[in-house]
Amino acid sequence: MxxxxxxxxxxxxxxxxxxxxxxxxxxxxxxxxxxxxxxxxxxxxxxxxFKARGATAKLLSLTAAQRAAGVVAVSGGNHGIALAMTAAGLDVKATVVMPRSAPAHAVEIAREAGASVRLTDDMDGAFSLVTRLRDEGLTLVHPFDxxxxxxxxxxxxxxxxxxxxxxxxxxxxxxxxxxxxxxxxxxxxxxxxxxxxxxxxxxxxxxxxxxxxxxxxxxxxxxxxxxxxxxxxxxxxxxxxxxxxxxxxxxxxxxxxxxxxxxxxxxxxxxxxxxxxxxxxxxxxxxxxxxxxxxxxxxxxxxxxxxxxxxxxxxxxxx
CATH class of the missing domain: 3.40.50.1100 (Rossmann fold)
Structure with a gap:
């Protein structure tokens, strides 16, 4: 707590x-x-x-090594937008994983902000992919956990x-x-x-x-x-x-x-x-x-x- x-x-x-x-x-x-x-x-x-608040708090807490390696997040839309835009402002490489059901404009905004966007068939698949990318060395910026x-x-x-x-x-x-x-x-x-x-x-x-x-x-x-x-x-x-x-x-x-x-x-x-x-x-x-x-x-x-x-x-x- x-x-x-x-x-x-x-x-x-x-x-x-x-x-x-x-x-x-x-x-x-x-x-x-x-x-x-x-x-x-x-x-x-x-x-x-509101998602900008949590994303900013997490990104500002990263070590130099974590910033250099990059971050990854799973999102139904807003968290991905927030992470992509915040990471761009702090010069951190971001990967955003979204289900294909995510709003198309959210995908577009995240890509325009410079994030690498990965799409999956559903939200369960999105969380699974993020887990693999985290294990490969990216820092997870979880939307709530x-x-x-x-x-x-x-x-x-x-x-x-x-x-x-x-x-x-x-x-x-x-x-x-x-x-x-x-x-x-x-x-x-x-x-x-x-x-x-x-x-x-x-x-x-x-x-x-x-x-x-x-x-x-x-x-x-x-x-x-x-x-x-x-x-x-x-x-x-x-x-x-x-x-x-x-x-x-x-x-x-x-x-x-x-x-x-x-x-x-x-x-x-x-x-x-x-x-x-x-x-x-x-x-x-x-x-x-x-x-x-x-x-x-x-x-x-x-x-x-x-x-x-x-x-x-x-x-x-x-x-």
């Missing part, structure tokens, strides 16, 4: 390398949900998502705690669990009374399955939300979520896509389904909590193209 001192150290390490993103009240979302809503806008990171990466992601929670007004509940999207683990460490230290909720999509339920089983288990992946599609949680992230998070809610892909459209219309934010999934979950929390509920949403990323969203909306019969 990492502690608040680890998150604070990561904040000092990455300062000047990542954006201290805005934390803003959202009148549009407040009207939509019927309770006050504050949004932490991680989609405004240079890489389009690394205390330095979790501490880096935790700086989101540190900033949220410092910048937001009074909150009763904070919702965080969950893939492998690195973001919610780090955010929970920061919020439990700085806002101990706040309830913390994870949000997954159906067919990408690594953390809720782990909580039900009492530890990480493999899960079948079928969600369209590739950025949340981890084949399992890690012991590191599971331990943090089990100890610090109130619960993990699961929403259908269709509602996550509807959330993307609602965020665009009501919050004027262009997001991806991993962030869109927060809205249906937020409705549940608002209904449970009733009057006095004050929601905080970690808007984790915006790396979706207009054609992506248009296709998903058409597939689900959404306007």
């Amino acid at each position: 990492i502690g608040i001192s680890d998150v604070e150290a990561a904040a000092g390490l990455i300062a000047g390398h990542v954006v201290h993103t805005p934390t803003v009240p959202s009148p549009g979302l407040s009207d939509l949900l019927g309770v006050p809503v504050t949004a932490k806008l991680e989609l405004l990171q240079r890489t389009g998502s 690394d205390p330095l990466v979790v501490a880096g992601q935790g700086t989101v929670g540190l900033e949220f705690a410092e910048d937001a007004g009074d909150l009763t509940d904070v919702l965080v999207s969950v893939g492998g669990g690195g973001l919610i683990a780090g955010v929970a460490v920061a919020l439990r230290a700085r806002r101990p009374g706040v309830r913390i909720w994870g949000v997954e999509t159906e067919g990408a339920e690594a953390m809720s399955a782990a909580l039900a089983a009492g530890g990480p288990v493999p899960v079948p992946l079928s969600s369209i939300v590739s950025t949340l599609s981890a084949p399992s949680a890690s012991r590191l992230t599971y331990d943090h979520v089990a100890a610090l998070v109130d619960d993990v809610l699961v929403v259908p892909d269709r509602e996550a896509v509807r959330g993307v459209l609602d965020l665009a219309e009501h919050a004027k934010l262009w997001t991806e389904p991993a962030a869109g999934a927060l809205l249906p979950a937020a409705r549940r929390i608002a209904e449970r909590g009733g009057e006095g509920t004050r929601l905080g949403l970690v808007v984790c990323g915006g790396n979706a193209t207009t054609s992506d969203v248009g296709r998903w909306a058409a597939d689900f019969g959404l306007r």
